[in-house]
Amino acid sequence: MTEVPNPHIIDADTLTGEMRPIRRAVLSLGSNLGERLANLQDALNTLAETPDVWVTTISPIYETEPVDSPEGSELYLNAIVLADTTLTPARLLDRALTIEDAYGRSRSGIFNEPRTLDIDVISVGDKILEEDSLTLPHPRAHERAFVLKPWADLEPSADLPGVGPISELLERSDQTGITRRDDLVIEL
Ligand SMILES: Nc1ncnc2c1ncn2[C@@H]1O[C@H](COP(=O)(O)OP(=O)(O)OP(=O)(O)O)[C@@H](O)[C@H]1O
Ligand SMILES: Nc1nc2c(c(=O)[nH]1)N=C(CO)CN2
Numbered sequence: 001m002t003e004v005p006n007p008h009i010i011d012a013d014t015l016t017g018e019m020r021p022i023r024r025a026v027l028s029l030g031s032n033l034g035e036r037l038a039n040l041q042d043a044l045n046t047l048a049e050t051p052d053v054w055v056t057t058i059s060p061i062y063e064t065e066p067v068d069s070p071e072g073s074e075l076y077l078n079a080i081v082l083a084d085t086t087l088t089p090a091r092l093l094d095r096a097l098t099i100e101d102a103y104g105r106s107r108s109g110i111f112n113e114p115r116t117l118d119i120d121v122i123s124v125g126d127k128i129l130e131e132d133s134l135t136l137p138h139p140r141a142h143e144r145a146f147v148l149k150p151w152a153d154l155e156p157s158a159d160l161p162g163v164g165p166i167s168e169l170l171e172r173s174d175q176t177g178i179t180r181r182d183d184l185v186i187e188l
Contacts, residue, residue: 020086023125025053026158027083027096028138028147030118032066032076039103039117040079041186046099047081047119048188053095057082059150061184065177067144069112078178079186080122080150089124093134096121122147126161137161145173149180 027047031039040061048055059080066073085092096119103117122138129136141147142163148170151158158166 020088021125022084022086023127025083025085025092025124026122026151027081028078028118028120028122028141028144029081030076030078030120030146031116032069032074033114034104034116036077037061037184037186040077042103043099043117043119044081044186044188046102047083047095050087050095052087053083053085053092055081055083055188057154058186058188059154061181061186062146062150063179063181063184064146066112067146069114070110073112073114076146077181077184078146078150080147080154082154085124089121089127089129089136090134092124093121120147122151123161128162137163142169143173145170145175145178148173149175149178 029040029043031037044055044058047053062078064076064078066076087095100115100117100119105115105117106113120138120141121134121136122141124136127136137160138147142160148166152166152170156167160166160169163169
């Protein structure tokens, strides 16, 4: 049977005239306020429910001393999530910020204030972007052991696009104050 074109059915690719590539996204989760582990689990669940985002892997959890944070800030829990996505980087960031807000993230303007949830977009494929609202790779990822260590657990030979192998960056980073917490687990 031949298929008759139906003018009422169009798909996204017809509208944009292009296929949307699938890219591997690396996302960093952090929490140092409230129920930290539950906050990370909520973030993971919500990312996994996001259309056009397929979460593939979650790293071990690390408990980490706050970096560049106000005096008295509590320890963070940090983890890395790998996902495949057809979202544009801008849409992925938008989704990350919306999830942060949904889980009670306050934005008082205090630099690196304690937060229930932080989702940073570390890299999206090998995109390199320098826009006001989105820099890729994340501009501080290369020096942050709380990003590099859990990522290296999952992908030891990964590169930070335009920067270099994460194994070398990790060697150069300050790895004091980060402790792997295998007793704490979040699940897909
Ligand atoms: N790669 C990126 N990932 C997340 N946010 C980014 C990125 N590049 C630029 N931004 C911008 O940074 C803004 C501030 O983000 P946010 O408040 O989460 O920063 P932060 O987590 O406190 O600090 P840091 O960026 O050092 O982790 C966001 O609104 C976003 O527009
Ligand atoms: N240990 C740790 N320190 C931080 C973190 C974080 O996730 N973990 N996030 C920050 C701003 O996003 C600032 N400092």
